[in-house]
Amino acid sequence: MNKLLIVGSVAFDAIETPFGKTDKILGGAGTFIGLAAANFDINSNIISVVGGDFPEKYLKLMQNHKVDISGIEIKKDEKTFFWSGKYRNDMNTRDTIATELNVLEKFDPKVSDAYQEADVLMLGNLSPTVQSSVIEQMKVRPKLIVMDTMNFWMDIMLSDLKNTISKVDVLTINDEEARQLSGEYSLVAAAQKILTMGPKYLIIKKGEHGALLFDKENIFFAPALPLKEVFDPTGAGDTFAGGFCGYLTKTNDFTFNNMKNAIIAGSALASFTVEKFGTERIQNLDKNEFYDRIQDFINLVDFQYPK
Amino acid sequence: MNKLLIVGSVAFDAIETPFGKTDKILGGAGTFIGLAAANFDINSNIISVVGGDFPEKYLKLMQNHKVDISGIEIKKDEKTFFWSGKYRNDMNTRDTIATELNVLEKFDPKVSDAYQEADVLMLGNLSPTVQSSVIEQMKVRPKLIVMDTMNFWMDIMLSDLKNTISKVDVLTINDEEARQLSGEYSLVAAAQKILTMGPKYLIIKKGEHGALLFDKENIFFAPALPLKEVFDPTGAGDTFAGGFCGYLTKTNDFTFNNMKNAIIAGSALASFTVEKFGTERIQNLDKNEFYDRIQDFINLVDFQYPK
Numbered sequence: 001m002n003k004l005l006i007v008g009s010v011a012f013d014a015i016e017t018p019f020g021k022t023d024k025i026l027g028g029a030g031t032f033i034g035l036a037a038a039n040f041d042i043n044s045n046i047i048s049v050v051g052g053d054f055p056e057k058y059l060k061l062m063q064n065h066k067v068d069i070s071g072i073e074i075k076k077d078e079k080t081f082f083w084s085g086k087y088r089n090d091m092n093t094r095d096t097i098a099t100e101l102n103v104l105e106k107f108d109p110k111v112s113d114a115y116q117e118a119d120v121l122m123l124g125n126l127s128p129t130v131q132s133s134v135i136e137q138m139k140v141r142p143k144l145i146v147m148d149t150m151n152f153w154m155d156i157m158l159s160d161l162k163n164t165i166s167k168v169d170v171l172t173i174n175d176e177e178a179r180q181l182s183g184e185y186s187l188v189a190a191a192q193k194i195l196t197m198g199p200k201y202l203i204i205k206k207g208e209h210g211a212l213l214f215d216k217e218n219i220f221f222a223p224a225l226p227l228k229e230v231f232d233p234t235g236a237g238d239t240f241a242g243g244f245c246g247y248l249t250k251t252n253d254f255t256f257n258n259m260k261n262a263i264i265a266g267s268a269l270a271s272f273t274v275e276k277f278g279t280e281r282i283q284n285l286d287k288n289e290f291y292d293r294i295q296d297f298i299n300l301v302d303f304q305y306p307k
Numbered sequence: 308m309n310k311l312l313i314v315g316s317v318a319f320d321a322i323e324t325p326f327g328k329t330d331k332i333l334g335g336a337g338t339f340i341g342l343a344a345a346n347f348d349i350n351s352n353i354i355s356v357v358g359g360d361f362p363e364k365y366l367k368l369m370q371n372h373k374v375d376i377s378g379i380e381i382k383k384d385e386k387t388f389f390w391s392g393k394y395r396n397d398m399n400t401r402d403t404i405a406t407e408l409n410v411l412e413k414f415d416p417k418v419s420d421a422y423q424e425a426d427v428l429m430l431g432n433l434s435p436t437v438q439s440s441v442i443e444q445m446k447v448r449p450k451l452i453v454m455d456t457m458n459f460w461m462d463i464m465l466s467d468l469k470n471t472i473s474k475v476d477v478l479t480i481n482d483e484e485a486r487q488l489s490g491e492y493s494l495v496a497a498a499q500k501i502l503t504m505g506p507k508y509l510i511i512k513k514g515e516h517g518a519l520l521f522d523k524e525n526i527f528f529a530p531a532l533p534l535k536e537v538f539d540p541t542g543a544g545d546t547f548a549g550g551f552c553g554y555l556t557k558t559n560d561f562t563f564n565n566m567k568n569a570i571i572a573g574s575a576l577a578s579f580t581v582e583k584f585g586t587e588r589i590q591n592l593d594k595n596e597f598y599d600r601i602q603d604f605i606n607l608v609d610f611q612y613p614k
Contacts, residue, residue: 185396185398206516210530212533226528227493261610264610301528303567304568305604
């Protein structure tokens with residue numbers, strides 16, 4: 001089976017939305033990426049770190065979803081990364097209440113021999129130097145390296161970030177981050193600039209407004225599914241990335257045309273994540289629900305303009 | 308030929324954008340609707356009012372675009388409606404600098420016998436009582452009545468507005484207006500509520516984020532074309548409405564499926580309007596450019612997800 005290597009946080013989240021609030025629940029970019037990628041028939045390995053407070057049941061949950069967790073280091077005397085946030089009524093803006101880096105502060109990922117020869121490498125949002133060190137450790141370059149990042153790293157480590165960006169094939173960021181990184185307001189102009197920084201492909205995530213895929217010649221637009229209720233957006237972007245990478249790992253076709261399908265797969269999976277708190281929905285998804293949702297996306301944008 | 312009856316302002320605009328500014332140029336909802344509808348092989352008639360200051364050349368321009376202007380009343384001793392606005396750097400927000408209603412203040416549209424038997428009636432953004440009076444004057448109800456409106460009328464004449472809305476087939480508003488009218492944040496929930504107010508179809512315009520078409524069972528999403536440069540957004544919504552109505556008038560098919568094509572036609576035409584000031588681009592559009600742009604929309608959302 002084809003191999004996906006995921007590097008990303010495995011963490012605790014505490015979330016408050018207009019619909020309710022949670023205690024510490026399972027979260028983290030790597031977690032959502034792994035659970036989303038589990039919807040494809042591939043080998044997923046995850047490199048991450050947690051503390052002694054991380055429950056065995058969460059590790060089991062990931063194993064049950066065919067995610068190899070032998071790359072998750074457990075630092076018994078330390079605490080797991082914890083993020084807490086509160087969404088405003090529009091669900092588009094959130095305030096961070098707490099960020100406790102804990103084990104993540106000195107996260108130094110090691111790519112063991114067993115994790116070499118990945119077909120696809122997905123670098124979840126982490127410090128760009130951490131992301132870069134993983135790329136350096138790969139003895140054979142993966143066929144595709146996908147990288148997520150955020151405005152935080154643009155603010156404090158722009159030069160390191162640009163160095164890491166120069167080494168990857170696909171960069172995923174949101175619209176505001178694309179504007180910040182490029183200094184261009186128009187997303188088309190922003191994409192043209194960012195594509196000169198190294199990546200062959202750029203995905204701009206626009207949340208409820210969908211996502212854009214760019215290469216130097218082409219643009220593809222994937223809508224978001226209009227939902228009656230967005231219950232909790234946490235993890236939607238990581239679920240999207242996991243679905244995108246899972247689909248590409250499985251199909252082993254890294255053309256622009258196949259990336260379109262990968263984006264639809266990622267968008268469909270993300271549309272489930274937002275229906276419940278945390279990983280609750282995505283960890284209990286059956287194949288038919290997923291196929292039906294893909295069909296919803298096909299129908300949503302389908303038209304036959306007469307010649 | 309099938310007949311489209313347009314009711315809407317014919318006016319002067321003065322526009323300032325980050326790219327430059329204009330003196331008083333041709334503007335008005337009815338103008339953009341008429342020029343957009345002219346791209347289809349139909350009879351367009353427009354009911355409007357201008358002052359003695361309105362240049363003959365603008366009337367000629369509309370005639371040259373096959374818009375019958377015998378329904379434009381000229382009040383020699385009065386002045387034409389004038390709007391002036393300035394767009395901010397993001398091009399999404401604009402400040403109104405001046406609104407001089409002038410002839411529009413007492414606009415009392417008359418539907419002459421020659422204008423009866425329209426297949427489609429397009430009510431551009433005007434006072435809801437003015438819109439309503441046109442509907443009342445139609446001896447035979449048009450096959451389709453489309454209505455545009457704005458938040459201003461929700462603020463000051465909500466009850467009249469709801470009365471007019473109850474009489475039309477298609478309502479077009481933007482996302483913020485849909486939220487205001489329904490009291491729902493989710494656009495899906497908003498649409499469900501608005502569709503109980505009378506219209507069979509609702510179009511929610513999201514500007515650079517595209518447009519949604521709803522009926523009680525279906526949703527269609529049309530993207531906006533990602534543009535490197537938006538030069539002047541003035542008239543984009545009216546161009547969209549004109550393309551939508553022109554397409555439907557021509558094809559004489561008022562099903563959900565055909566409305567999807569009408570929305571693509573409207574979106575394609577609107578994507579030209581924003582490329583230059585005012586009507587400059589849309590009044591100089593050739594058929595091949597239009598067809599090519601339709602193809603851009605087809606390509607933009609095209610994907611073939613494997614079964």
